[in-house]
Each structure stands twice: as structure tokens, then as C-alpha cells.
Amino acid sequence: MFTMFSDLGKGNVTDSSDSEDFDDIESMYEGQARSIFSSLDESIGKIDDFLAFERSFLHGDIVCSVADPSGQLGRVIDIDVSVDIENAYGKTIKDINSKDLLRIRSFCVGDYVVHGSWLGVVDRVIDLVTVLFEDGAMCVIEKPDPAILVPVPPNLLEDSEHVYYPGQRVKGRLPSVFKNAGWLRGEWKSSRRECMVKHVEVQSVYVNWTSALTVGCAASVPPPRCLQHPKGLTLLLPFPHSNWQLGDYCILQFRNREQNHGTGVHGAHEWLLKCGNMLQKEGIDLEQAFVIVKRKVKVDVLWQDGRVSAALDSHALCPVDNIGDHDLWPEDVVLEKGSDEDGQDSGRKLVGIVQSVDAKERTARVRWMNSELDATAASIGKFGEEIVSVYELVEHPDYCYCLGDIVCKSQNQSLEDLKLLSSAPDTLLCDTFGKDVFCKRQIGENCKDLSKSFTSCIGHVSGLKDGAIEVTWANGAVAK
Structure with missing residues (x-):
């Protein structure tokens, strides 16, 4: 018992000594500790901003x-989508409409591309980098090696796909990287080691060809080479403004007055001009790359x-990931279910367009038409609208399209001639096209105009309204 008190007394002496030592340490590191905690709070704030809760959605979800x-x-x-963007030097611009952003490169891994009658997916992109030296000399480097042409800090982000971007400072570890380049202005000097990336282009693209139209003379066309020049490819990019994600590289697009005149967005136009003036005052190149640091959808x-x-x-x-067989939405094309024993195929059953659905009562208001989706007044008057149980309806197997689907068409552009391409594993067998769909006038006597003709035959679903499917073709034309 006395030993315990004795130990406690010793402990009190030790505590007093420790307290004095702590006071000395606190006075020694007080300034540094405050600095550390201040930096920590700032870092946590940036992390909170970066991890701000923002769900991502795609068209048709x-x-x-x-x-x-x-x-x-x-x-x-x-x-x-509106975003906040930041350059390599910490300059931030907030609330930019994603439609005012441009990609660093015209092609990226995963893009759908069209070449002739073939659809493919970009597998790899080879860069062509133009660099500018302080004395005004300029050269082009083909297929730069990131281990030899290295970025100079500060760098936006470590990105395996976009190693180089406009405005980035780079340095050549070996003289050969500039000696073997194509000089646009000036000539090679061994003293030139550091420069700025002026422009990044696509030199060539490796494509994995996935699907083809087997129609007419196109049926005998073999798949193109995997290595393609970008000028021979047409990009299929559904709803590009909605695809921007945190960490993506981009270039801010400043539109001039002529482009914005009469568009009804004068406020946005004036804001962009003001933003551009601000950047110029701060010495930031308008063609400089930015990285997306915040996203609002x-x-x-x-x-x-x-x-x-x-x-x-x-x-x-x-x-919502688990969709039931009887979950329907307005604009869905449906068939009356019937029975398997009645011997009717989908072409002989009534076709309807869902107008609305009562999710609790599990009923749908359907506008019935004939089997060819004839929306004329006579057809509607004949069949009219009806409240039907969703369990008595099935989705039409030939009209199940979603926004963003990649499709192809025949010459008459009717719905029954559209075929999904993105889900085809190897070759698209277009049984509905027929052998005479593409006439000689359309594809050329010897298929010489094949590449151009098919850009008006392959596209993506961009809208659904009243049973009509709006498609944006690879050549930019829009049709229903």
C-alpha cells in the first residue's frame, strides 16, 4: 500500500518533468505546427471539393x-454539365458550360469511328507534337517517347492517355529528340533543351474493327487496316458535352461575335469575352490546356x-439498374401481348406507342396504330387510345432503341431498316437491307465513293418522339 503511494509520488515528479519538457518543445515547434495544421486544413478542403458528391448520368439512363x-x-x-477548370499554375475558372470545351486530341481511346462500311473502336492514338522554343524556333516531333521528352513541373495531372498538352513545358533528355524532329522554323542547336508544347495532333490511330454493313458491293469489302490516318476516319461521338469527367484535359473555346450573333445567348457570349480578357491580363494563353477539377450536372x-x-x-x-420486363416509359413502342398459341407474329399484331404509365396501378395509356406505325389521323381514329395493363404489353422487338445507340439504315430511312451496330460482335448481317438497297449512283460504279456514302448511313439515335426516331448521321445530318 505504501509502495503504491510511493510510486504515485514518483509519477507526479515525472509528470512535472514531462510537462516542462513539453512546454519547451511546444515553444520550439509552435510556429511550424500551426503552419502544418493550416496546410492540412487547406488540403482537406481541396480533397472535399474534389470528392464533392456528384452523380454521373448518361442519356437514356x-x-x-x-x-x-x-x-x-x-x-x-x-x-x-458545368465545370470548374484549372491550369498547371493554379489559375481557376468556374462555371464553364461543357459545350464550350474542346478535347486535346480529335480522337481518344474508346471512340467509335467509321471508315467505309466498317465501324470500329479506337484502340490507340499516336501523337504528333509541335513545340516552341523561347527564341521562336519551332519543330514537330513524331511519336515522342515520354521517357525522353519529359514534362517540366508543374504538371496538370499524370495521365497515361494525354502525356502532352498545349501550354505544357517539356525538356529533352537526349539531344536526338530535337535533332531528328521536323523543323518548321529555325534549325537544331544542341543548346535547345527546354520548350513549350504548342499543339498536339493525331498522327495515326489504331482501330479495332468490330462491325460492317454487308450490303451490295460493300459485302465484299474486307476490314480496313488497323493503323489509320485520322483524315480517313469519321468520328461518331454521341452527346459529347455530357461525357466530361473529373480529371479530363480540355481546352476552353472562345467563340467570336459572328458565331454567337442571333443565338439568343448574348449573356453567355459577354461572359466568355470577359473571361477571355481576364485570362489575357493574367498572361494565360487561351489555347492552354486545363484540367476539370469540379463538375456540376x-x-x-x-x-x-x-x-x-x-x-x-x-x-x-x-x-436504377434492375429494370423489370413490364417497366415502360412514354415513347416506348409496344405490341399487344396475345398468346403464343394464336399464331400471330409481331407484324400482324397491333402496334402502340406508350403515352403514359401509372406505376402504382401498373397500367399504361397506349395509342394504338396499325402494324406499320402509321400515325395518320385515319389510323389513330380507327384504333384510338386505351388504358391497358402493362402485363398485356411487350416491347416491340424491332423498335427497342435508346438514346446514343449506334445504328445504320437502308436507302429509304424507315424505322424497320435501322439496325443496332454497337451490340454486333463481328459482322452485322443486315437481312432487311436487300441486295439492291444501295444503288450504283449512291456508292459509285466501282465502290470508289464507299467511304463518303456510308457516313450518311451510320449514326446514333439522338431523339425519340411520337414513335419517330431521330438519328444524327456520321456526316452531321439529322433525320427522322
Whole structure:
């Protein structure tokens, strides 16, 4: 017992000594500690901003309301994205509309491309980098090796796909990297080791060819070479403004007055001019690359009851992955279910377009038409609208398209001639096209104009309305 008190007394002496030592340490490191914690708070704030909760959605995604997850479902029909961007020197511009952003390169890994009658996916991109030296000399480097032409800090991000970007400072570890380059201005000097990336182009593209139209003389066309020049490829990029993600490289596009005149967005135009002037005053090149550091998404949703909610915050919606066979939406094309014993095929059953769905009662209001989707007044008057149980309806097997689907068509552009390409494993067998769909006038006597002709035959679904499918073709034309 006395030993315990004795130990406690010794402990008190030790505590006093430790307290004095702590006071000495605190006075010695007080300034550094405050600095460390201040930096830590700032870093945590940046991490919180970077990890800000923002759900990503694509056109056609099925969603539900976070406030009512068991209620009706909706389909994403439009997306508006605004971003904050930052350059390598910490300069930030906020609330940029993603439609004002450009990609660093015209082609990226994963892009769909068209060459003749073939559809492929970009597998690899080879860069062609133009660099500018301080004395005004300029050269072009083909297939630069990142181990030899290295970035000079500060760098935007470590990105295996975009090693080089406009405005980036780089240094040659070996003299040969500049000696073997193509000089546009000036000539090689051994003293030139550090420069700035002026422009990044695509020199060549490796493509994995996945699908083809087997129509007419196109049926005998073998797949193109995997290595392609970018000028021979047509890019298929559905809804590019909605694809920007955190960490993506981009270039800010400043549109001039002529481009914005009469568009009804004068406020946005004036804002861009003001933003451009601000950048110039701070010495930032307008062609300089930025990285996306924050993203804000607004979503338009078509609900099952036919209502459209515009500009919803993405965090107010939740993605839905498990879709039932009887979950329908407005604009869906359906068939009367019937029985398997009645011997009717889909071409002889009534075809309808869903107008609205009651998710609780499990019923749908359907506008019936004939089997050829004839929306004329006579057809509608004959068949009219009807409230039907969703269990008595099935999705039409030939009209199940979603926004962003890659499709092809025959000459008459009718819905039954559209075929999905993106899901075809190797070769697309277009049985509905027929051997005479593409006439000689369209593809040329000896198929010499094959590449150009098929850009008006392959595209993506960009809209669905009243049973009509809006398609944006690879050549930019829009048709229904």
C-alpha cells in the first residue's frame, strides 16, 4: 500500500518533468505546427471539393427520385454539365458550360469511328507534337517517347492517355529528340533543351474493327487496316458535352461575335469575352490546356406518367439498374401481348406507342396504330387510345432503341431498316437491307465513293418522339 503511494509520488515528479519538457518543445515547434495544421486544413478542403458528391448520368439512363425511391421511374433525356477548370499554375475558372470545351486530341481511346462500311473502336492514338522554343524556333516531333521528352513541373495531372498538352513545358533528355524532329522554323542547336508544347495532333490511330454493313458491293469489302490516318476516319461521338469527367484535359473555346450573333445567348457570349480578357491580363494563353477539377450536372427526366422535370440536380436522382420486363416509359413502342398459341407474329399484331404509365396501378395509356406505325389521323381514329395493363404489353422487338445507340439504315430511312451496330460482335448481317438497297449512283460504279456514302448511313439515335426516331448521321445530318 505504501509502495503504491510511493510510486504515485514518483509519477507526479515525472509528470512535472514531462510537462516542462513539453512546454519547451511546444515553444520550439509552435510556429511550424500551426503552419502544418493550416496546410492540412487547406488540403482537406481541396480533397472535399474534389470528392464533392456528384452523380454521373448518361442519356437514356433509368433513374428514380431520392426522395421517393419506391415511386415511379424516369428516363434521362438531356444533360447539362458545368465545370470548374484549372491550369498547371493554379489559375481557376468556374462555371464553364461543357459545350464550350474542346478535347486535346480529335480522337481518344474508346471512340467509335467509321471508315467505309466498317465501324470500329479506337484502340490507340499516336501523337504528333509541335513545340516552341523561347527564341521562336519551332519543330514537330513524331511519336515522342515520354521517357525522353519529359514534362517540366508543374504538371496538370499524370495521365497515361494525354502525356502532352498545349501550354505544357517539356525538356529533352537526349539531344536526338530535337535533332531528328521536323523543323518548321529555325534549325537544331544542341543548346535547345527546354520548350513549350504548342499543339498536339493525331498522327495515326489504331482501330479495332468490330462491325460492317454487308450490303451490295460493300459485302465484299474486307476490314480496313488497323493503323489509320485520322483524315480517313469519321468520328461518331454521341452527346459529347455530357461525357466530361473529373480529371479530363480540355481546352476552353472562345467563340467570336459572328458565331454567337442571333443565338439568343448574348449573356453567355459577354461572359466568355470577359473571361477571355481576364485570362489575357493574367498572361494565360487561351489555347492552354486545363484540367476539370469540379463538375456540376443538371438532368432533364421524362417520368413514367409523362411529365418532364427539367434541370434536376444529379444528387436528387438515383440510378436504377434492375429494370423489370413490364417497366415502360412514354415513347416506348409496344405490341399487344396475345398468346403464343394464336399464331400471330409481331407484324400482324397491333402496334402502340406508350403515352403514359401509372406505376402504382401498373397500367399504361397506349395509342394504338396499325402494324406499320402509321400515325395518320385515319389510323389513330380507327384504333384510338386505351388504358391497358402493362402485363398485356411487350416491347416491340424491332423498335427497342435508346438514346446514343449506334445504328445504320437502308436507302429509304424507315424505322424497320435501322439496325443496332454497337451490340454486333463481328459482322452485322443486315437481312432487311436487300441486295439492291444501295444503288450504283449512291456508292459509285466501282465502290470508289464507299467511304463518303456510308457516313450518311451510320449514326446514333439522338431523339425519340411520337414513335419517330431521330438519328444524327456520321456526316452531321439529322433525320427522322
